Amino acid sequence: MYQKIIKRSLSNMRDSYLIYILACSFAIGVFGILLSMGDNPSLHYALRWWDTLIDDITAMMSGLFALCAFVYMIYVGGFFIKQQRNEFLTFEKLGMQRWVIVAIGFIQTVIVQAIAWIIGLIFMFVFQKFMGMLLFYLMQVRLNFEMYIGLQNIGQLFTLFIGSTLILSVINAVKTMRILQKKKRKNSVKTRWRLKIPAGVFGIVLLLTAQVCTLCLFKDMHTVSYSSRPMMEIGYIMGADILGTYLVYYGFLPSVLNIMEKIHSVAYSGINIFSFKYMKERLFQNISILWFVTELxxxxxxxxxxxxxxxxxxxxxxxxxxxxxxAANEDTVKVIREELKKNDAKVKGTYKTAVKINLVSYYSKSSQSYIRQPMTFMSYSAYKSLPKRMRKGNSNINSHQFLKIDYKSSVMYGNQEKEHDIEVKNAPMIQSAKVGYSFPYGSSMHFGPMMIVPNKYYQSMPAEVKDTFYGWDFKKGDRLSHSQLQKLNSYRDAYYMKVDFKSSLSRSSIKVMKKEPNKYAASTYTQAGFLRQGSLKKHFKQGGGFYLFIVALYSVALLIALGSVLTLRILLRDDYQSNQLRTLQKIGVEETEVKKIIIRENTLTFLIPIVFALIQSFAAIAMFDFGRHISKNIILIYGGYIVLYALFGLISYKVSWRGVKQKFNL
Amino acid sequence: MQIAVKNISKDFGKKRSTVHAIKDISLKVEHGEFMGIMGPSGAGKTTLLNMISTNERPDHGQVIIDGLDITQMHDREQAKYRRNKMGFIYQSFELLDSLNVKENVILPLALNRSNKKLIEERFNYMMQLLNIEKLSKRAIDELSLGQRQIVAAARALINSPEILFADEPTGSLDSKSATILLNYMQMINKKEKTTILMATHDAFTASYCSRVVFIKDGVVFSEIVNPGNRDKFFEQIINMQRTIGGGDYFNVSKNY
Structure with a gap:
């Protein structure tokens, strides 16, 4: 008989269990893949440079993933026990012993977890190779990803299966026990409007101020290196968003529904008379979950x-x-050309630009200090003749304007302010210069900032040092061998410049040294002889690929978890809520009208969190977007997230309506 | 004649365990008639009522109301017809717990998007007619079972239905509440000329009808017409129950 009870319970909630099991299986599968990747020989071979880090990273990532998945299982697994409340209480009334009912709850959880683990492990076996290939593709590694699951991994997975299943089953057994102990349940929630309305209004105020603060953050974020204001703003925005959202859910939304309910011309029209109250009831039940989903x-x-x-x-x-x-300068260009000839490199493009190095002095706004240093000058026409990619991060200038190219104070935040009053030795002062951070020929070829000046200015200005930069683009790389690179290493530094700063710029001078000085003074600058992307490019692509893989995996997992939580909350209606929908049908409410209620419920449940989450994530854009605008790509990323999230909403609606219809046909 | 049921039948369950709930039943109901459907548990009373009220579709046969074959209607049209022409009272009341008394009663009118004035007028009229004015702002779980059934009756009658279906309306009530409800139903039948179809297995409840049809094992077994005297009619019903059930089928002893 007990077997029959368990079978019936599992069958009654099969739609909900299916969603839960699939979400858990996905989490278990991904966890298994991450865990087994740590020992995968082909991954270790492909990531030789990161070898020592692979184990640590995969262990950390899989551990974090397992923890999140476990919290999800504890939280969502409890929904099913709660759903069986009436059933358990009836069993007790009929004389079934408590321990038997608790055992039913325990066994049900064991069965569901076992199914989830079996499907999850199958997922892991089937998709390990696919995921590995995806990872290699993102890392641009041309290697075959070998499927591998070590004995140690199998042992770990088995231990985790036993451990997590036992813990979850015990937790659900305790939940069953608590249901049997607390028999009474409030169906109608007392609404404390005196508390809700002010709370809702306060929530709105908090959210609005957070948005105003976000706009300020867009303006202030670049000052983060020297001002505490942006951090204070971020702190306020986070606090106000989190608390404000909860208060709006707790107070404002029910109040709006309540007001609409009071407007009889709206409330007494069609199905609204029921749906407003139904929505309010469901909202009250799900406030914490909606808030939780919003924040996540x-x-x-x-x-x-x-x-x-x-x-x-x-x-x-x-x-x-x-x-x-x-890239090279005039001291190294000959040697490099010779070496390139030797290895038959296919040159796609060659560039050459003359530059002048002179002394400058100005007040730097970003560091808020006076600076004296050598600066490389390039003419406007030479700058424009370089490939467009060299100018990508720079402000646009015309032939009469100046452009100062400087290192960014932070990788994230660019300083887009203009620079003023730059004094140049024996040349007219530059009143105003636009700014940028893309150095033609690469930042490492320059020892200080660079200035793009109008052609006339360039021709008439004197130079402390004159140089020419060279750049090459190749088809399939420069093909420089290891021995060639070793030879070129001795040309890495072209020359050294010792600046003798005096009280005024006109009296200061630069002394060029071909040999490396024994003692480096603060005023000694090195001019690089050549610059090569080489292996760094590979490192960058591999690191970036791995990073994208992990982020994509986490985002999808988070989306699945959140979507399934909302779907399950909608599906697992109380019996009396389902009965109310059935009653409506009995007294002549059309199916399409009941469908409308389900659509409204799904729309509200999915729409509210995503709208509030989008409002909150606006602050994230302010924090990280150094371009101070919302780029197309971030809109695409958000759009993608919303589409996937909406897909969950659609599935939820379909399954939910199917469940209601099944009850109608009973 | 308002309702004509022609050779309807209905089966439940799958192949091997099929139950023939209704087997080829035909009957006629006149305009303004108060007809009872009696029979032991599982005889098919509720199924028959559900099929006439469009809540279920028969496997075979026709249900013609006012000359319209409602079995041929689309689900949506049936729902509309049900909402406009029919009222329902169930043993389990089927009130919406989330709504208060007033909202439950005006629900059929609100669903029809009637204007606010009409809603208020009809509501006040029904409250007065059924003498439950004081309950209008109460929540459903604050009402006694008898009060709940009266509220359900008010909801069933607010849009002046042509036909009222009552499935075991007194099943959950004590005898006093049951008598009050039945008196109201009889009053409505006479005053509003509403046709009432009531399924019951209780002889006392059935004695309020003008005619009672007895069904057993899915077929019409017999029918009795009220001779105008309720006590006599009650006795006839008891005798018929004895005949159907062999004396103790309806918990009525042979020596009654």
Whole structure:
């Protein structure tokens, strides 16, 4: 008989169990894949540079993933026990012993967990190779990913299966016990409007102020290196968003529904008379869950924002540091040309630009101090003749304007303010210069900032040092061998400049030294002889690929978890809520009208968290977007997230309506 | 004649365990008639009522109301027809717990998007007619079982239905509450000329009807017409129950 009871319970909630089991299986599968990747020989071979880190990273990631999945299982697994409340109480009334009912709860959980683990492990076996290949593709490694699951991993997975299943089953058994102990349950929630209305209004105020503060953050974020204001703003925004959202859910939304309920011309029209109250009831039941999902969605969007801008920043920084595959100056160009001839490299493009080095003095706004240093000058026409990618991070200028290219104070935040009053030795003062951070020929070829000046200015200005930069682009790389690179290493530094600063710029001078000085003074600058992307490019692509893989995996997992929580909350209606829908049908409410209620319920449940999460993630854009605008790509990323989230909403609606219809046909 | 049921039948369950709930039943109901459907548990009373009220579709046969074959209607049209022409009282009341008394009663009118004035007028009229004015702002779980059934009756009658279906309306009530409800139903039948179809297995309840149809094992077994005297009619019903059930089928002893 007990077997029959368990079978019937599992069968009655099969739709909900299916969603839960699939979500758990996905989590178990991903966890298994991450865990087994740590020992995978092909991954270790492909990531030789990161070898020592692989084990640590995969262990940390899989551990974090397991913890999140476990919390999810504890939280969501409890829904099913709660759903069986009436059934358990009836069993007790019929004389079934408590321990038997508790055992039923325990065994049900064991069965569900076992099914989830079996499907999860199958998922792991089937998709390990696919995931590995995806990882290698993202890392741009041309290697075959070998499927591998070590004995140690199998042991770990088995231990975890036993341990987690036991813990979850005991937790659910305790929940069953608590249901039997607390027999009474409040169906109608007392609404404390005196508390809810002020709380809701306060919540709205908090959210609005958080948005105003976010707008200020857009303006202030670049001052983060020297001002505490942005951090204070971030702190306030986070607090106000989290608390404000809860208060709005707790007070404002029910109040709105309550007001609508009181407007009889709206409330007494069609199905509204029922649906407003039904919605309110469901909202009261799900406030904490909606809030929880909102905050986690906001976190997921913030993570995606951070990852996108982080990746972009590192990528741009890399590109501005190494715009050419190979760059040289006039001291090293001959040697490099000879070496390139030897290995038959296929040159795609060669560039050459004359530059002048002179002394400058100005007040730097970003560091808020007076600076005296050598600066490389390039003419406007020479700058414009370089490939467009060299100018990507710079402000646009015309032939009469000046452009100062400087290192960024932070990878994330660019300083887009203009510089003023730059004094140049024996040349007219530069009144105003636009700014940028993309150095033509790469930032490492320059020892200080660079200035793009109008052609006339360039021709008439004197130079302390004159030099020419060279750059090459190749088809399939420069093909420099290890021995060639060793030979070229001795040309890494072209020359050294010792600046003798006096009281005025006109009296200061630069002394060029061909040999490395024995003692480096603060005023000694080194001019690089050549710059090569080489293995750094591979490192960058592999690191970036791994990073994208992990972020994508976490985002999808978070989305599945959140979506399934909402879906299950909708599906697991109380019996009396289902009966109310059935009653409506009995007294002549059309199916389409009941369908409308289900649509409204699903729309509200899914729409509210994503709208609030989007409002909150606006702050994340302010924090990480150094371009001070919402780029197309971030809109695409958010759009993708919303589409996947909406897909969950659609599935939830379909399954929910199917469940209601099944009850109608009873 | 308002309702004509022609050779309807209904089966439940799958192949091997099929139950023939209704087997080829035909009957006619006149306009303004108060007809009872009696029979032991499982005889098919509720199924028959559900099929006439469009809550279930028969496997075979026709149900013609006012000349319209409602079995041929689409689900949506049936729901509309049900909402406009029919009222329902169930043993389990089927009131919506989340709504208060007033909201439950006006629900059929609100669903029809009637204007606010009409809603208020009809509501006040029904409250007065059924003498439950004081209950209008109460929540459903604050009412006694008898009060709940009266509220359910008010809801069933607020849009002046042509036909009222009552499935074991006194099943959950004590005898006093049952008598009050039945008196109201009889009053409505006479005053509003509402046709009432009531399924019951209780002889006392059935004695309020003008005619009682007895069904057993899914077929019409017999029918009795009220001779105008309720006591006599009650006795006839008891005798018929004895005949159907062999004396103790309806908990009535042979020596009654």
């Amino acid at each position: 969605s906001a976190l997921a969007l913030a993570l995606l924002t951070f990852c996108y801008f982080g990746y972009q920043a590192v990528h741009q920084n890399y590109n501005s540091a190494y715009p050419f595959e190979l």
